[in-house]
Each structure stands twice: as structure tokens, then as C-alpha cells.
Amino acid sequence: MGIRDILKRIVSKDKKIVITGLDNAGKTTMVSFLQTGTFIEHTPTMGKEQVTLEVQGVRIDLVDMGGQRDFRSMWQGELDDAQFAIFMVDAADRARFKEAKTELNKISSLLQKIPLMVLANKYDKKDVASIKEIIEALGLQELSSFEIVPISCKTGYNIVKAFRKIYYKLTGSQLKKRLQPKALTIFDKGGVPLTSTSSEDVLKGGLFAAITSFIKESFKSELSQLKLEGNTIIFKKSKNFMGSIVIDDSEYKNLDEAEQGLDELLCHLENMCPEAEEDKIDEEKLKFLVEQYSTNLIE
Amino acid sequence: MYSERTIISKLGGNIGSHPIILTSYPVKDLAEDETKDLLSKCLPDGIKVGEFCIKRYKKHHLISYIFRVEKQEHRDDLFSFSILLHKKYQPDNYTPILKKIIDDLQDNGVLSEEILKDYQQEIYDGINEERDIKIESNLIELSDLFEKVKEEPSDEKPKLKGSFF
Ligand SMILES: Nc1nc2c(ncn2[C@@H]2O[C@H](COP(=O)(O)OP(=O)(O)O)[C@@H](O)[C@H]2O)c(=O)[nH]1
Ligand SMILES: [Mg+2]
Numbered sequence: 001m002g003i004r005d006i007l008k009r010i011v012s013k014d015k016k017i018v019i020t021g022l023d024n025a026g027k028t029t030m031v032s033f034l035q036t037g038t039f040i041e042h043t044p045t046m047g048k049e050q051v052t053l054e055v056q057g058v059r060i061d062l063v064d065m066g067g068q069r070d071f072r073s074m075w076q077g078e079l080d081d082a083q084f085a086i087f088m089v090d091a092a093d094r095a096r097f098k099e100a101k102t103e104l105n106k107i108s109s110l111l112q113k114i115p116l117m118v119l120a121n122k123y124d125k126k127d128v129a130s131i132k133e134i135i136e137a138l139g140l141q142e143l144s145s146f147e148i149v150p151i152s153c154k155t156g157y158n159i160v161k162a163f164r165k166i167y168y169k170l171t172g173s174q175l176k177k178r179l180q181p182k183a184l185t186i187f188d189k190g191g192v193p194l195t196s197t198s199s200e201d202v203l204k205g206g207l208f209a210a211i212t213s214f215i216k217e218s219f220k221s222e223l224s225q226l227k228l229e230g231n232t233i234i235f236k237k238s239k240n241f242m243g244s245i246v247i248d249d250s251e252y253k254n255l256d257e258a259e260q261g262l263d264e265l266l267c268h269l270e271n272m273c274p275e276a277e278e279d280k281i282d283e284e285k286l287k288f289l290v291e292q293y294s295t296n297l298i299e
Numbered sequence: 300m301y302s303e304r305t306i307i308s309k310l311g312g313n314i315g316s317h318p319i320i321l322t323s324y325p326v327k328d329l330a331e332d333e334t335k336d337l338l339s340k341c342l343p344d345g346i347k348v349g350e351f352c353i354k355r356y357k358k359h360h361l362i363s364y365i366f367r368v369e370k371q372e373h374r375d376d377l378f379s380f381s382i383l384l385h386k387k388y389q390p391d392n393y394t395p396i397l398k399k400i401i402d403d404l405q406d407n408g409v410l411s412e413e414i415l416k417d418y419q420q421e422i423y424d425g426i427n428e429e430r431d432i433k434i435e436s437n438l439i440e441l442s443d444l445f446e447k448v449k450e451e452p453s454d455e456k457p458k459l460k461g462s463f464f
Contacts, residue, residue, distance in 0.1 A: 043376060044312045046318070046346050047345060049345040070318060
């Protein structure tokens, strides 16, 4: 390593996160969710894959390790110069908790130097182990420190929350505060509301009626925004769905962010509900998808 | 062309599995060291579906095409289809042939581990004889492709172009 290299390391703000965990835990699926904003089915990982994300000025190298037995011996080497470790576990696969614990123990000495986040994945499934159960099964309480967050790399549940925590541990500063939408509604392409989530009861009273009638109007017009009772309501159409998001007028400056969030959600829904193409929307499924994904938008 | 060997490797997508060489033709019995060495070159770290990979292996180029095979009981698995080609050949010229074989099998809905195993000889012979390959009722037309890549071995002097010569 030359002098320039050393300097680069000190000056640059690159951070390295190594993602470990047994095969089939969902590591690669998470990386691709972070890149695309939705779920994609993958083949298993050969050895390791590396991607670089830029998050608010910090370059983050995510090293996605193969989880199969042949590759686990590589984890140590990668963790050696990492700033953060993720250990992912399939929360629905109780039969492999013991194996997961063994592998986690093998790297535990390294984990005294860098922070660890355990991601309990597949929390979209019904039969997942509770967080308490996972802490006990993996013996996490024996580690000097850890955090654990339930997530789903299929629905996006809690992914932003987990990465906010990681970012904070990694950089010592909070990710820029995201806007706080008050409500989110998804409609079919005919303008019929399918599901809503809200942080307060903002959708009670006249607002919801106003939104639904406006949605019908917006088919004809090019309008995509409405101001009402101190709120701004944003509308967006995708191929088979429409969405609206309500933000407080005081957050008007974050309009772009709200639009982008809504856009990402609609893309995700289009990807997850191909049946909507044939007008066969499963409302229960859609409701669940929106509920899980909106953990990234509404707290 | 002359290909010394065709090799199919797979990563193994089910729990407890690991990368293996599924078929090697005509040389079947590989020593452990050789298997390891070949695997690391046929399926290198981080390789993804649709990519090609060209490595040196002894006196050969090892050319691989990476693809996925759909599985019923497990998730899709990562495979590589590789050939060992004498180093005098230009490896880039042969990547379309590997791709064509796999993509055609896929398009005809017959790409599976069993087919790749059962037809290893036909695939190997077809490549070496530069002819079409017949797999079940599907004809994979390679002869045209081979026509296109017909080339002089690269250790000979390149032909000079232009009307002055
Ligand atoms: N239901 C569900 N399945 C998931 C989730 N995350 C990943 N999977 C599936 O789990 C399998 C393994 O995912 P993968 O990312 O390849 O695991 P890796 O071996 O840890 O990289 C794939 O079939 C994924 O589709 C999730 O959050 N929920
Ligand atoms: Mg993986």
C-alpha cells in the first residue's frame, strides 16, 4: 500500500459494511431492494458481491457475503477492515437458529471492534419467531453490544428504519430527517380507494372525501397537487394504481421527497401485483403490502 | 474449432449445498485439486447471471457463460457452462456459441440439470464438429455461428488488409 493509498483512506469517507448470515437468509435480496426499491428473486451468491451506495454524501461499500458453508470462512477476512457488521437471520427458519448461532460465535471476537446489527428478516411471513426468541436462540445477550431490527426484504418493512440506525452508528450523525407524511392512500385505476394508512386521524372528516373526489377529477385534469385545510395532497398515477400522500403545509419544501416516496411505493406495488394488469386486485394483499412498505414513509 | 473439454458447474441453491462440477466431458474423473481450481474459475466470486468469464487454465482459455436454472422445490440456481479452448484461439469469438446453446434450451423450456447431463456428449461433439446440436426435439443451429467465427489461429501472422498489399 502506497502513501497515496493511505491518504485516501484517511481522507475519504468510505465506509464498509459486511453483510453476513447463513445462506438463504435474504442478504442479496436486501442489497437489491436498497438498489431498486423493490423485491427481485435472486440466484444464490457465489463467494461475495460488492456494491457501492452513496447515502447523503457518504460512500458505503456493501459487501454481500455468500452464506453457504464453503464461503463462511471468508467472512472474517472481510470483517477485518470493515466499519460495520450485519448478521442476517431468516426469522421464519427456527430449525437453523442453532447453526446461525454457531456461525455468529465464530466472528464474535471481531464484533468487539465494530458494531453489529442483527436483521431478523422475512417478517412478512406469518410464522416468524419473535425478537425475544431470536435474541435467546442466537445468544445475542452474551455479546458486548448488538441491535436487532425485524425487517422484510420482500415488502420493504422497516428497511429504512434499520439503515437509519446503521447510518447513525457508522457516521455518528443522523440521516437528514425525512418528511413525515400524515396519510397515504392507494386507489385502483378507476379511482376507487383500496387502502389507507395515516399517522393521525387526518383522513376522518372532509379530507378523505375531498381526496377521493379529487382523484376522479384528476383523471381529466393534469392537476397533481391540492391544498386543503393546511395540508398539501400529492397525487400520482402508475400503470394500474394511483396514490395520494398528505403532508403538512409546513413541510411543503419537502414536496419532491414526498413525490419520490410515493413514486417508489407505486413502482413496488406494480412489481408485486402483476395480477393488477388483469384487473384482479387482491385487496387484502395490497393492504398488507402498503402497510409494510409505509413503515419507510410514515412512523 | 477444438475444445478440450466442456464443463458444467453449479453453485447449489438449497440449504447445505455447495458449488460442484456437475459434468466434465470427456474427462470425467477430476482430482480434488483440479475440481477446486476449475470451480473457482468457472464460477468466480460475485459472478452474475448473463455474464461471461474468460480465464487462463493451464495451456487453455477457460470460457464460461453464467446462467440460471429454474428449480421446482428450491430457489433458482446459478450455473456455468464452460469450455476449455486452446490458447491459440481468440476466446471472445466463442462466447456467442455458449450463449446460444444455453439460451435456446431456455427458450424451448428444456434447460435443466438432467438435460445438461444427458446431452453432454452431444454438446461436446457438436461444438467440436462445428455442427448443429440436437437436444430432444430441438435443433440448436450452431453451424451459421461457427461460420461467422471462422478465424485464423492468433499465433499466425495476421492477414494484411488493403489494396496495396
Ligand atoms: N418471504 C420472504 N422471502 C424472502 C425475503 N428475503 C429474501 N427472501 C427469499 O429468500 C431466498 C433467499 O434470498 P437471498 O437474498 O438469495 O439469500 P442470501 O443467501 O442470504 O443472499 C430467496 O428465495 C428470496 O426470495 C423476505 O423478506 N421475505
Ligand atoms: Mg446471497
